[in-house]
Amino acid sequence: MRILFVCGRARARSPTAEQIFSRWPGLETASAGVSHDADEPVEVDHLAWAETIAVMERAHRRKLTRRFGPALRHARIVCLNVRDDYAFMEPALVRLLEARARRFFER
Template sequence: MTRHVLFLCSQNRLRSPTAEQVFADWPGVETASAGVLADADVPVSPELLQWADVIFVMERAHRTRLASRHRQWLNGKRVICLDIPDDYDFMQSELVELLKKKVVPHL
């Protein structure tokens, strides 16, 4: 069975697209990413939230914003906060290692 994994950050430019790419080839996992802000490259949508089996957010603020704006789509979904600050570039090796360390135990 394939698990649908959604990664969220603020603007969907650095952290969540990196996570999406890192885990894209993971066995039994399908990935997507989006941002919780209105000006995100790919803003989070009800369709993405319904598709997701598990949702990873980079910061507590993302979980709060997600819950306040999209509560009706989160029914029974696991939302896991990775506590990864916006200090990294896209595909930066330190970010990739941090993502692997924090995400893998939940897959």
């Protein structure tokens, strides 16, 4: 399964998710951000590659839909409801991501 993790600036939440879930068997991961100043901005190629798009907040889903509407039709979009309160690879963030994503990406 190819999963694109999306947050605002692609600096903490989505890169952390990309890294931890890349270790799970059967998952390929990438990360990007919806903000104009994202370290890795979301592009159509990211969306075409992904089978599942995991956004951190509902606002990210709305931004994706507004900007890329038709390019999202093939992918399942899930919201992990993870607020922007964490640093990259912060242990509390890792635990939260694993707990929230488990039902979507169970090993």
